[in-house]
Amino acid sequence: MSCDIRDQRICALATVAATIDRMTLTPTEQAAMLAVDLRGVTKRFGPVTAVDNLTLAIEQGEIVAFLGPNGAGKTSTIDMMLGLSRPNAGSVAVYGRRPSDAIARGEIAAVMQTGGLLKDLTVAETVRLTSTLFPHTRPTAEVLERAGIAGIADRLVGKCSGGEQQRLRFALALLADPLLMVLDEPTTGMDVEGRRDFWAAIRQDARRGRTVMFATHYLEEADSYADRIVLIRQGRIVADGTTAEIKAMASGRMVRATLPDADRSAIASLAGVESVELRGDTVLVRAKDSDGVARYLLSQTRARDLEITADNLEDAFIALTGDDADDYERSSR
Amino acid sequence: MTAATLPAQHTERRVPPLGGFNLTFLGLELRRMLRNRRTMVFVIVMPVVFYLLFGRKGATIVGTSLNYRTFEMVSLALYGAMTACVSGGSMVAVERALGWSRQLRLTPLRPVAYVSIKILTAMTLGLVPIALLFVFGALQGVRLPAHEWILCALAVAVGSLVFATLGLFMGYLLPSENVMQFLGPILGVLAFLGGVFIPVNVLSPSLVTVAKFMPVYGVNQLAHAPLGTGLGWEVFANIAIWLAIFVGGSALLFRRDTRRV
Numbered sequence: 001m002s003c004d005i006r007d008q009r010i011c012a013l014a015t016v017a018a019t020i021d022r023m024t025l026t027p028t029e030q031a032a033m034l035a036v037d038l039r040g041v042t043k044r045f046g047p048v049t050a051v052d053n054l055t056l057a058i059e060q061g062e063i064v065a066f067l068g069p070n071g072a073g074k075t076s077t078i079d080m081m082l083g084l085s086r087p088n089a090g091s092v093a094v095y096g097r098r099p100s101d102a103i104a105r106g107e108i109a110a111v112m113q114t115g116g117l118l119k120d121l122t123v124a125e126t127v128r129l130t131s132t133l134f135p136h137t138r139p140t141a142e143v144l145e146r147a148g149i150a151g152i153a154d155r156l157v158g159k160c161s162g163g164e165q166q167r168l169r170f171a172l173a174l175l176a177d178p179l180l181m182v183l184d185e186p187t188t189g190m191d192v193e194g195r196r197d198f199w200a201a202i203r204q205d206a207r208r209g210r211t212v213m214f215a216t217h218y219l220e221e222a223d224s225y226a227d228r229i230v231l232i233r234q235g236r237i238v239a240d241g242t243t244a245e246i247k248a249m250a251s252g253r254m255v256r257a258t259l260p261d262a263d264r265s266a267i268a269s270l271a272g273v274e275s276v277e278l279r280g281d282t283v284l285v286r287a288k289d290s291d292g293v294a295r296y297l298l299s300q301t302r303a304r305d306l307e308i309t310a311d312n313l314e315d316a317f318i319a320l321t322g323d324d325a326d327d328y329e330r331s332s333r
Numbered sequence: 334m335t336a337a338t339l340p341a342q343h344t345e346r347r348v349p350p351l352g353g354f355n356l357t358f359l360g361l362e363l364r365r366m367l368r369n370r371r372t373m374v375f376v377i378v379m380p381v382v383f384y385l386l387f388g389r390k391g392a393t394i395v396g397t398s399l400n401y402r403t404f405e406m407v408s409l410a411l412y413g414a415m416t417a418c419v420s421g422g423s424m425v426a427v428e429r430a431l432g433w434s435r436q437l438r439l440t441p442l443r444p445v446a447y448v449s450i451k452i453l454t455a456m457t458l459g460l461v462p463i464a465l466l467f468v469f470g471a472l473q474g475v476r477l478p479a480h481e482w483i484l485c486a487l488a489v490a491v492g493s494l495v496f497a498t499l500g501l502f503m504g505y506l507l508p509s510e511n512v513m514q515f516l517g518p519i520l521g522v523l524a525f526l527g528g529v530f531i532p533v534n535v536l537s538p539s540l541v542t543v544a545k546f547m548p549v550y551g552v553n554q555l556a557h558a559p560l561g562t563g564l565g566w567e568v569f570a571n572i573a574i575w576l577a578i579f580v581g582g583s584a585l586l587f588r589r590d591t592r593r594v
Contacts, residue, residue, distance in 0.1 A: 082439060083438075084435070084438060084439075103438075103439060103440070103441065104348045104349075104441040105346035105347065105348060105441070106346060106441065107346060109439065110439050112432070112435070112436070112439075114432070115431055115432025115433075115435070115436075116431070116432040116433055116435055116436035117431065117432075117433065117436070118365065118428070118431060118433050119431070120365045120368050120369065121361065121365060125361055125364075128357065128361070129357070129358055129361045130440060132353070132355045132357045132358050133349060133353040133355075133358070133437075133440040133441055133442045134349060134440065134441060135346075135347045135348065135349045135350070135441075136346075136347075172436075176440075
């Protein structure tokens with residue numbers, strides 16, 4: 001598009017108008033801009049509640065890790081986002097549409113954990129076949145290149161390693177140039193090197209502004225590759241924050257001291273205290289500001305034998321997602 | 334807004350025409366079938382070998398003016414097309430087992446387009462044994478008026494639709510990667526009972542009543558009809574009813590399948 005000198009003012013005006021237009025979106029329109037909008041979603045399989053009244057909003061351009069132990073409800077949630085199953089209650093919207101409509105327009109693509117490939121097609125044929133199903137796609141050669149499998153284009157899928165097959169699934173997901181890419185435990189069963197190469201390709205791709213959501217039960221994957229971590233346990237979100245925030249939660253410390261007849265409520269009201277537990281004469285305080293708690297205990301009470309221990313991210317993950325995590329779950333709400 | 338850096342904007346995206354049906358897809362599906370040696374043995378080698386073994390007699394079949402050479406040419410073309418169609422249709426079993434159907438559900442491909450491609454692939458492959466058998470028949474000395482060649486070929490090719498839907502039905506019914514191992518012998522029995530290899534009335538008059546209810550009977554009668562074997566309403570009833578059963582059954586099973594996944 002080119003403007004001559006007189007028209008430039010009109011062009012500038014049009015740009016401003018468009019910008020104002022975008023700034024004055026109604027709440028519904030803003031919700032439509034959300035990449036993922038899950039509201040009160042529940043999924044039951046018989047007596048088992050896999051996803052329990054889960055609400056989650058993901059904005060355009062975020063890289064979100066969906067982190068939780070096996071059976072936490074990650075795959076069930078993803079299946080509903082992809083339109084592969086329907087929630088028993090609640091609503092699921094992807095870019096303001098029903099998931100199946102977003103799929104039909106190539107706005108959302110997924111890399112599943114295993115399966116989903118034909119052994120009797122070659123790598124390039126698989127990509128070519130899939131590309132015919134979308135109205136507009138990136139060129140086959142380009143997605144093969146970006147997924148790092150251009151060198152094995154003529155190999156039969158049945159003869160590819162697990163890592164190569166996973167990169168083929170990634171190539172297929174790249175075809176439609178989706179706005180949102182969902183990866184369900186994408187590196188399960190891959191060796192360390194394959195895992196690193198795979199994430200390098202994903203990271204490279206995400207720089208272009210694509211929204212990425214990946215499910216994983218590997219903590220370090222979430223830590224290394226996501227901007228935001230959503231911790232899920234028994235179908236509920238138990239923590240949601242930037243990687244730094246989750247780490248801060250995780251770096252909460254445990255203050256332990258011997259203090260007979262401790263005043264539980266006084267300790268609980270201190271700044272940064274997350275939980276207080278009394279075990280006989282021992283008091284256990286989980287707090288972000290462990291120094292403050294220690295100062296209080298040593299100066300205002302007769303506490304002795306004081307110890308401060310630091311949690312690492314691994315402990316926090318176990319604490320937040322483990323079976324005895326109810327205390328932390330409450331405190332994180 | 335970071336969305337602006339993405340190549341295709343939200344509103345620009347469209348849904349594919351024809352639900353994703355296209356000829357490249359069809360071509361790749363055919364190539365897959367041709368790569369499967371076991372299928373090729375059933376579809377091409379076996380009918381031709383059977384014909385060269387059993388179809389050479391010039392003797393006239395009791396109660397007709399047909400000789401075995403001509404009768405078996407059409408019969409074995411039908412048998413080949415039938416195997417091609419059933420294996421083509423039953424490929425959905427393999428694809429379900431491999432998770433490919435699930436993968437396809439993450440694309441804009443509509444289920445109707447997918448099923449149409451399966452059926453058309455199967456029926457296209459079915460043309461190969463028809464052409465081959467007719468060439469071998471001519472080489473063996475079969476002489477027919479042009480319109481009889483064409484009508485016979487057409488009847489076999491179009492009639493195979495029943496078997497493509499049978500394959501589809503079986504593909505959704507059986508959860509196995511090796512459906513054809515199981516279906517191959519069953520097809521043989523069905524073809525025999527439907528009077529494909531030997532006319533039923535030659536075999537035993539009491540079998541005729543049974544044969545009329547077999548899924549292969551209708552198409553078999555239709556395929557030989559241009560040769561002057563006669564065509565009654567029960568032939569069309571047989572074809573229509575079995576087609577309805579296989580299409581309806583596939584649709585039901587397909588629904589169950591997608592609900593469960």
